[in-house]
Amino acid sequence: MSDDTSGTLVKTLKDWRVALMLILVVFSIVSIYVIPPGISNGMTGNLQLGLDLEGGSWIQLSFQSEVIRFDTDEDPEYFAARIGDALDAEVFLFEEDRLEIRAPFTREELEPVFEENGATIVTFEEGVSQDTADQIKLILEDKVNNLGTKDARINTITGLNGVTQYIRLELAGVDIATAQQIVGSQGKFEIRIQTVGNETEHVLYGDAIKSVSTPTQDPPGSDVWGVGFTLSESGAAAFKDAANTYGATTNPDAHEIMMLLDDEIVYSASLNPKLAAELKTTPVRELRATTGAGEEGLEDAKALEIHLRAGALPVDVEIAGSGTVSASLGEHFKVMSVIAGLLALVAVAATVYYWYREPSIVLPMIGTNIAEIIILLGIATYLQQLDLASIAGLIAVLGTGIDQLVVITDEVIYEGRVPSENLYLKRFNRALGIIMVAACTTVIAMLPLAVMDLANLRGFAIITILGVLIGVIITRPAYGKIIMAIMSKKPGER
Amino acid sequence: MKYFTYDISKYSVRQLVALPVALLVLSFLFLGFNTLMTGMPVDPGIDFAGGVAVTIPQSTDTPAEVEAYFAGYPLKSVGEGVQGGYYVVFEYMPDEDFLTLSERINDRYPDAKVDQIGETFGKTLQTQALWALLFSFIGMAIVVFIVFKTFVPSVAVVISALSDIVITAALMDIVGITLTLGTTAALLMLIGYSVDSDILLTTRILKRKGKFFEKMQGAFRTGFTMTSTTISAVALMFVVSWIGQIDVIRDISAVLLLGLFVDLMNTWMLNAGILTAYVGGDRR
Numbered sequence: 127m128s129d130d131t132s133g134t135l136v137k138t139l140k141d142w143r144v145a146l147m148l149i150l151v152v153f154s155i156v157s158i159y160v161i162p163p164g165i166s167n168g169m170t171g172n173l174q175l176g177l178d179l180e181g182g183s184w185i186q187l188s189f190q191s192e193v194i195r196f197d198t199d200e201d202p203e204y205f206a207a208r209i210g211d212a213l214d215a216e217v218f219l220f221e222e223d224r225l226e227i228r229a230p231f232t233r234e235e236l237e238p239v240f241e242e243n244g245a246t247i248v249t250f251e252e253g254v255s256q257d258t259a260d261q262i263k264l265i266l267e268d269k270v271n272n273l274g275t276k277d278a279r280i281n282t283i284t285g286l287n288g289v290t291q292y293i294r295l296e297l298a299g300v301d302i303a304t305a306q307q308i309v310g311s312q313g314k315f316e317i318r319i320q321t322v323g324n325e326t327e328h329v330l331y332g333d334a335i336k337s338v339s340t341p342t343q344d345p346p347g348s349d350v351w352g353v354g355f356t357l358s359e360s361g362a363a364a365f366k367d368a369a370n371t372y373g374a375t376t377n378p379d380a381h382e383i384m385m386l387l388d389d390e391i392v393y394s395a396s397l398n399p400k401l402a403a404e405l406k407t408t409p410v411r412e413l414r415a416t417t418g419a420g421e422e423g424l425e426d427a428k429a430l431e432i433h434l435r436a437g438a439l440p441v442d443v444e445i446a447g448s449g450t451v452s453a454s455l456g457e458h459f460k461v462m463s464v465i466a467g468l469l470a471l472v473a474v475a476a477t478v479y480y481w482y483r484e485p486s487i488v489l490p491m492i493g494t495n496i497a498e499i500i501i502l503l504g505i506a507t508y509l510q511q512l513d514l515a516s517i518a519g520l521i522a523v524l525g526t527g528i529d530q531l532v533v534i535t536d537e538v539i540y541e542g543r544v545p546s547e548n549l550y551l552k553r554f555n556r557a558l559g560i561i562m563v564a565a566c567t568t569v570i571a572m573l574p575l576a577v578m579d580l581a582n583l584r585g586f587a588i589i590t591i592l593g594v595l596i597g598v599i600i601t602r603p604a605y606g607k608i609i610m611a612i613m614s615k616k617p618g619e620r
Numbered sequence: 621m622k623y624f625t626y627d628i629s630k631y632s633v634r635q636l637v638a639l640p641v642a643l644l645v646l647s648f649l650f651l652g653f654n655t656l657m658t659g660m661p662v663d664p665g666i667d668f669a670g671g672v673a674v675t676i677p678q679s680t681d682t683p684a685e686v687e688a689y690f691a692g693y694p695l696k697s698v699g700e701g702v703q704g705g706y707y708v709v710f711e712y713m714p715d716e717d718f719l720t721l722s723e724r725i726n727d728r729y730p731d732a733k734v735d736q737i738g739e740t741f742g743k744t745l746q747t748q749a750l751w752a753l754l755f756s757f758i759g760m761a762i763v764v765f766i767v768f769k770t771f772v773p774s775v776a777v778v779i780s781a782l783s784d785i786v787i788t789a790a791l792m793d794i795v796g797i798t799l800t801l802g803t804t805a806a807l808l809m810l811i812g813y814s815v816d817s818d819i820l821l822t823t824r825i826l827k828r829k830g831k832f833f834e835k836m837q838g839a840f841r842t843g844f845t846m847t848s849t850t851i852s853a854v855a856l857m858f859v860v861s862w863i864g865q866i867d868v869i870r871d872i873s874a875v876l877l878l879g880l881f882v883d884l885m886n887t888w889m890l891n892a893g894i895l896t897a898y899v900g901g902d903r904r
Contacts, residue, residue, distance in 0.1 A: 572756070
């Protein structure tokens with residue numbers, strides 16, 4: 127290599143576009159394999175893999191519930207309570223003019239009921255409010271954790287209007303039967319009473335609890351949180367009997383009431399004096415468990431609410447869709463995907479070589495393309511899990527990537543002449559112009575898919591958009607610099 | 621190098637656009653007819669219609685045995701993979717039936733991939749996919765109009781993108797690829813690919829100096845190189861996913877492949893024809 131050539135090489139490497147590309151390649155390889163150490167995971171390193179590559183099951187649930195925006199002159203609290211009674215369903219007012227009905231109704235069924243109560247339905251949507259969705263998510267997470275599944279993702283799918291229509295569970299390494307069990311299973315809830323010392327006696331089971339409220343402050347505004355719940359008649363009778371038999375009504379502090387979920391104590395407190403006095407004579411159905419003051423009290427109350435429901439979801443759910451891939455098939459898909467990617471790269475290289483017959487063009491082109499893929503994968507480790515659809519996106523990006531390098535190459539070495547630097551830059555900018563427009567349209571075409579959350583297509587769209595952006599912003603400008611350095615050393619033939 | 625010569629100077633504009641326009645019209649009629657008959661332009665897969673899809677990796681069972689094993693369930697089709705695998709599709713069934721079916725699948729084919737989509741969920745996906753397609757297309761058209769500012773060239777680009785999607789959708793149905801989330805994404809991706817070569821062509825013709833047919837030829841060289849490299853990448857993806865029984869990727873790549881060939885025709889006959897008429901290259 128002559129001094130002149132190596133001088134150009136160093137100059138090219140120092141160009142910020144080329145340098146940025148190389149730095150990002152290194153950064154990506156480090157992200158995939160080194161920080162955190164990912165070599166032990168095999169060739170996929172720290173890449174997040176989707177269920178279809180890793181093996182596991184997904185379930186998407188829809189809710190038997192609807193969210194209604196209404197219009198009435200009445201106080202919304204009272205109105206919501208009346209609607210609840212009229213429908214004999216649990217109704218939850220979560221905004222001034224929006225309520226959630228936790229039972230399946232159609233708009234046609236609801237309209238007359240609203241009318242009778244002096245209100246009109248403004249909008250009707252199937253789904254739940256975000257608060258409820260978050261609560262359901264919490265309950266499901268709790269159940270999944272109990273199972274000891276190491277890798278679970280639970281996502282709520284919420285529209286722009288703030289109504290959550292679906293919740294999606296992805297459980298790696300779990301078969302579909304287990305996944306269905308997790309969704310359907312309920313824990314065993316029990317209330318016990320302390321008798322003597324550490325001894326306790328059974329009072330009632332979860333089936334005696336008729337309803338559970340969301341956390342409230344009692345008295346209102348006191349910042350003391352708790353959860354109210356209602357017992358069935360027989361449950362209330364059992365509760366009264368136990369409290370009297372074991373002496374909790376006369377000496378509450380020595381006989382705490384305990385709540386257990388799957389035989390673990392989740393709450394324990396003594397009867398308050400007023401309730402203790404009342405229980406001496408009459409069964410009480412409306413009870414309240416106080417958890418404490420402030421933020422901590424609220425958090426405890428939320429957890430207790432879930433426990434009281436014993437893992438039952440506040441809204442009935444239906445399975446909208448589900449799927450499963452065995453670990454061995456996932457492994458097979460993984461290998462095939464890698465083969466598909468590599469062969470696609472080889473095919474691209476062969477085609478480009480066939481057209482240009484010039485290693486000094488083909489090598490930088492393929493090199494740039496590989497760099498682009500590596501950077502895309504590196505960034506994806508932080509953003510997006512790879513599933514089969516996003517691998518298709520990856521290979522599609524490889525196709526557009528090479529397209530645009532061809533545009534640059536043909537534009538700058540137009541008519542086989544080596545242009546002067548000025549002319550080169552002019553042509554290169556024109557090529558970038560074409561590329562920008564093409565990139566823009568691809569991004570716009572993919573944007574709806576990235577935003578809409580159509581199941582696994584989101585990955586495809588995000589990977590495609592990411593790939594196009596990396597190409598336009600980082601690798602193609604760098605390629606322009608490299609090819610210029612090479613062309614200025616060569617007689618302009620093609 | 622070995623380009624076949626692209627010399628459209630010997631054809632009139634009418635001759636150039638005749639074939640693509642005829643195919644576009646036929647495809648529209650075909651899709652319209654399908655929509656009238658079945659409610660969907662292209663036969664929907666389980667993603668949109670609801671149902672159960674099962675991918676069975678290598679198995680020694682014959683197709684008849686597979687069919688017999690699943691007798692009693694609403695079997696829609698049994699497809700064979702290259703290496704003795706199967707791709708079994710069921711129509712929508714109630715949850716209870718699906719539970720027994722999943723046990724049955726698990727008993728005999730524990731390594732199968734199973735996907736189930738409910739009917740209402742499928743409907744939701746359908747509506748959303750339709751919106752996505754619409755938004756993408758309008759977004760693309762807006763970008764094109766902003767960039768070229770002139771009416772006819774912009775319309776030419778938009779029409780050839782539309783034609784790519786419509787003809788490809790018709791071809792899909794003819795060769796028996798169902799409309800799924802994956803193939804919808806592929807159709808959207810075609811918008812990107814299609815516009816790529818159209819923009820190259822339009823820019824070269826409108827913004828470069830030189831003789832019209834030489835510019836046309838130059839654009840074709842570049843454009844053909846571009847599309848052929850993409851085709852080679854996608855073709856390989858198709859072959860590998862076909863052998864490896866990765867249906868998602870196989871369907872996406874099959875649609876892209878069809879679309880890229882359709883795009884060659886639309887770019888270099890339809891779009892080039894309209895541009896020729898617009899610039900007046902026809903008169904020489």
